[in-house]
Amino acid sequence: MSEKINNLLTDGLSEGYAGVKKPEIIQRSKFVGKANDFISPLGGHYHDEWFADDNGGGQELVKEGDEQFTRLYGGGVIPVEELQKLGITTKDVISRLITSVQELKEKTRLYEPTSLKLPDGWDYKYSILKKSKEVPLTIGYESIEYNGREVFAHGHILSPIK
Numbered sequence: 001m002s003e004k005i006n007n008l009l010t011d012g013l014s015e016g017y018a019g020v021k022k023p024e025i026i027q028r029s030k031f032v033g034k035a036n037d038f039i040s041p042l043g044g045h046y047h048d049e050w051f052a053d054d055n056g057g058g059q060e061l062v063k064e065g066d067e068q069f070t071r072l073y074g075g076g077v078i079p080v081e082e083l084q085k086l087g088i089t090t091k092d093v094i095s096r097l098i099t100s101v102q103e104l105k106e107k108t109r110l111y112e113p114t115s116l117k118l119p120d121g122w123d124y125k126y127s128i129l130k131k132s133k134e135v136p137l138t139i140g141y142e143s144i145e146y147n148g149r150e151v152f153a154h155g156h157i158l159s160p161i162k
Contacts, residue, residue, distance in 0.1 A: 005062055010089075043065075
């Protein structure tokens with residue numbers, strides 16, 4: 001994957017989901033979701049659609065010139081009853097996710113493991129489960145722990161579109 005594609009994935013996510021841009025409501029077949037678009041001032045297009053509040057998934061698509069790429073994701077937050085036992089909310093968890101994405105920028109959700117220690121017992125981790133040597137495919141795992149308990153997880157699939 002080119003540096004331009006990496007930058008589009010990072011900048012689009014930072015501008016959209018982890019930024020201040022309000023998503024639009026979309027419908028794909030019978031499914032209602034949310035979407036964000038980002039057009040880079042340097043060229044290239046990023047599009048993200050997700051079908052989740054607490055749990056679900058989505059797909060990011062990027063295009064730069066003739067190069068296209070996708071990053072799929074799914075997972076979410078543990079049940080609200082479990083969060084209540086810990087004295088936290090879904091909003092607390094998602095806030096830590098957004099903070100982690102904003103601070104780590106291009107260091108996460110791509111090709112290398114990374115982590116971030118957050119205040120008050122929160123930890124963010126991104127690991128690589130598999131990189132295929134034969135097929136251009138990377139599978140990653142993103143999680144957030146609160147006082148050692150996993151409260152959020154996403155699986156990621158990264159692949160060029162050809």
